[in-house]
Amino acid sequence: MSLIPSFFGNGRRSNVFDPFSLDVWDPFQGFSTSAGETTAVANARIDWKETPGAHLFKVDVPGLKKEEVKVEVEDGNILQISGERSKDKEEKNDKWHRVERSSGKFIRIFRLPENANLEEVKAAMENGVLTVTVPKEEVKKPEVKAIDISG
Numbered sequence: 001m002s003l004i005p006s007f008f009g010n011g012r013r014s015n016v017f018d019p020f021s022l023d024v025w026d027p028f029q030g031f032s033t034s035a036g037e038t039t040a041v042a043n044a045r046i047d048w049k050e051t052p053g054a055h056l057f058k059v060d061v062p063g064l065k066k067e068e069v070k071v072e073v074e075d076g077n078i079l080q081i082s083g084e085r086s087k088d089k090e091e092k093n094d095k096w097h098r099v100e101r102s103s104g105k106f107i108r109i110f111r112l113p114e115n116a117n118l119e120e121v122k123a124a125m126e127n128g129v130l131t132v133t134v135p136k137e138e139v140k141k142p143e144v145k146a147i148d149i150s151g
Contacts, residue, residue, distance in 0.1 A: 044061060046060075052136075053135060054134060054135045057110070058129055059108070060128065061128060064128070066125045068084055068085065069125065069130055076111075077118065079110045079132070080107065081130070081132065085106075088103075115137055116134050116136065116137070117136060
């Protein structure tokens, strides 16, 4: 629970002070949907760590298979992580006592810094944690050339 309130609506940004965090705003958040359908998975928890050589994203997706998760890189240095957890099949004679596990779709979008090497992005899933590694590339500094002033 954050001690700092979000100024951009509930859940729009995971960190108000992080310009790279661009969680998708859901205009229908808070409205009830069909029975049992939920967007609670939309809050898939993500850690983003920067090391000297890469940006590392760790996403908690317990119970999902790698086929149910998608990692995409778009133009403009945008990393998109999405997926869907299917609802358990209900049998006619089943009697549910408690349903706490969420189902539904989730999507998280991040703007990567200029030094992200989009051609070398790798993703791996182990024990319900998706790890996305975005290597860094050296950003060329603009060459400064002194100009002689005549006159």
